[in-house]
Amino acid sequence: MLRKMGEAVATVARKVNETVESGSDTLDLAECKLVSFPIGIYKVLRNVTDQIQLITLANNELKSLTSKFMTTFCQLRELRLEGNFLHRLPNEVSTLQHLKAIDLSRNQFHDFPEQLTTLPELETINLEENEIVGEWTQPLWPLHLPLSAPPSSELAFLSEAHRASPGTRHGLWSHTSSSTRAGLGFLV
Numbered sequence: 001m002l003r004k005m006g007e008a009v010a011t012v013a014r015k016v017n018e019t020v021e022s023g024s025d026t027l028d029l030a031e032c033k034l035v036s037f038p039i040g041i042y043k044v045l046r047n048v049t050d051q052i053q054l055i056t057l058a059n060n061e062l063k064s065l066t067s068k069f070m071t072t073f074c075q076l077r078e079l080r081l082e083g084n085f086l087h088r089l090p091n092e093v094s095t096l097q098h099l100k101a102i103d104l105s106r107n108q109f110h111d112f113p114e115q116l117t118t119l120p121e122l123e124t125i126n127l128e129e130n131e132i133v134g135e136w137t138q139p140l141w142p143l144h145l146p147l148s149a150p151p152s153s154e155l156a157f158l159s160e161a162h163r164a165s166p167g168t169r170h171g172l173w174s175h176t177s178s179s180t181r182a183g184l185g186f187l188v
Contacts, residue, residue: 008033016044025053030080034060037069050075058103059083067092074098082106082126089113097121105129 012032019027027045034057045052049072062084070092078101086107093115101124102116109130116122 012038012041016041019052020044020048023048023051025051026056027052027054028056029060030056030058032060034062036062037065042068042072049073053077054080056080057084062086064088065090071095077101077121079103089115091115094118100124102126 012029012034015029015032016027018024037057042049052073053076055073055076055078058080059082062081064086065081067090070090074095074097076096076099079096079099080103082103082105084107086104087109088111093113096119098121099119100121102122103124103126104113105126105128107130109127110133112127112132116125
């Protein structure tokens with residue numbers, strides 16, 4: 001067990017050092033067996049946090065993210081958190097004013113993370129394979145549709161979009177056509 005932990009720590013250290021040394025705009029800590037975001041990474045990355053545009057924490061064992069994570073990486077354009085045990089986002093997710101895409105698929109969300117509606121640049125939200133139940137009360141505005149979006153007659157589902165089938169694992173947008181979802185920029 002200690003050997004596996006040592007290997008996991010070495011993998012994280014190697015990936016963080018690669019990001020720092022290369023000046024990359026990506027931090028990829030996918031499949032590192034993380035149960036939390038390592039505090040030591042903040043110090044190591046302090047000189048390059050402004051450059052980082054994409055963080056991947058996919059397929060770990062994260063149960064939560066801290067407000068410090070959100071405020072430290074407020075310049076992110078993309079955040080990939082799929083395949084963890086997250087059930088909520090901290091309120092400080094609202095500091096991610098440049099975020100364009102967030103992947104929350106295969107987590108444990110029961111409610112739509114309404115803080116995401118405050119992000120002006122957000123184009124893509126993936127909530128596939130969560131157990132979203134209940135109603136979504138926030139309006140879909142501002143909703144920026146690309147010019148290639150389907151005609152308004154195909155958007156009739158929006159009045160029903162706040163409903164998810166209780167007990168399903170298909171996510172909030174599972175009942176819309178794939179062409180409509182693609183037009184809205186949602187991954188499913």
